[in-house]
Amino acid sequence: MSCLVLADVQAGYGPITVLRGLSLRVEPGEVVTLIGANGAGKSTTLRTASLLLPAKAGRIEFLGETITRCKPHQAVAMGMAHVPEGRRVFPQMTVAENILTGGYLVRRRAVLRTRQDQVLSLFPRLGERLNQQAATLSGGEQQMLAIARALMQDPQLILMDEPSMGLAPVVARQIFSVIAALKGQGKTILLVEQNASLALATADRGYVLQAGSILFEGAAADLAGNQQVREAYLGV
């Protein structure tokens, strides 16, 4: 059973269609990356998968169940986490409150505490800033918080949208070392990333997206070696 399946999905904003019959699948335990130019529909793919954007046509399957007509919070309850583009932490809440809100669906206090400890051991920096307003964090810390919030859901699948956006190279590498650690723990991740070489170095498999549909797919190592991909997205 696949973790996530998008089958012939069409989606867009108002009269504008962005995804034109896009199909992809993510198997359990895989890290899959979507690469493509600006406007190719990478973020839209994630927003459609997490149901923030209703699909106009096609089918979305998560853990074997069709969720095309569900609401985002229902997908979260099933185990899909989405770390959105631009972090989207709750700015007027403290770091601790943001993390607790990530565990909103966890009703048992003991479980909540265990997960909080796990998350803080992954991001010790957040532990030092628990009572600080999220708005006052640096970009890298906000990204850590956004990932921490998602991990509080103990998800079956994590959608990550541009985790390195706007971050200094050092910080971006820190974030990616965390993603690699999550991969090591066997997490399933669908990663959208502007920095294609960083993404392909981390992922098992990749899809190249162009104008709202899949141009081709392959093992990450093959894509990184593919002449067309190298010229178009890796800048070499």
Add this chain to the structure above:
Amino acid sequence: MDWQIILDILPSVLLEGLLLGLVYAMIALGYSMVYGVLGLINFAHSEVFMIGAVAGAEVMIGCVHAGPAAALVLALLAGALVSGMLAVLIERVAYRPLRRRASKVRLVPLITAIGVSFFLQDAARLYLGLVHDDFYRVYPNFELLERTMDLPLQATIQGKGIVLMGVAALMLGVLWFLVVRTPMGRAIRAVAQDREAASLMGIDPDRVITRTFFLGGCLGGVAGVLFGLLYTQINPYSGFFPGIKAFTAAVLGGIGSIPGAALGGLFLGVLEIMGGTYLPLVSDGNIGTEYKDIFAFAVLIAILLFKPSGLLGRGHVEKV
């Protein structure tokens, strides 16, 4: 003009202002919380307040033989529940369908809110006319609630004033606890700060919006009963002035801000009573107490001109 009088009555004036201010604060919280989660000024909230006051009056008149304590508690419960449920109903019937249409025009729900407000005024009038063949309801008198107690500095307070303070403090305390300490409160704040991100945490925004309307309605209904207790007479239009002043208080404190609404309400209540009491004194009776409403609206104009985000409000600064 006698400065001594002004000083002598100052404690009483402040106390009376505090009582009115607590009522405004409770109503203002309803405006501010709904604005927080929906970005909508729910102008029907003044009628939610009024209907809570009418419901409280009915229950209190009905329970008049049960003694002041029982009658009061039942009236407050009735006001809270009727107003809370009414607010939820308004959201379901009038606002949610508009939200579903994904209308980006903010004016549409605003006009709807004004329409709901008129509808509720006339519904209350119809009810009072049909059931009581009358235009208003009067809160019953209880000796215990009317009894005046002496305080230091020549101030006095009535039994109902003490009740008002106690109930308002309890409601504000409970609200603070709910919003700051509980998952439900965090969910409300999360939806207010970023509805989409909140839904990615597994929060159902519609459910949070319903609960926000319920909480705001409860506060408004309790405020209505307390207001009725204080001023005794309630008619279908009793909501208008307190409502629009509480709205001013919410704007003054920074609409969307919960402590702001409470602070704005208290400030406005004190300002209004001070203005109403002292204007005739300093003008040798040329300007009467009836001009007291000027203060609230002067504040509204000033705040909109000079600090539209309010005292504790956050401006619209977007971090990129």
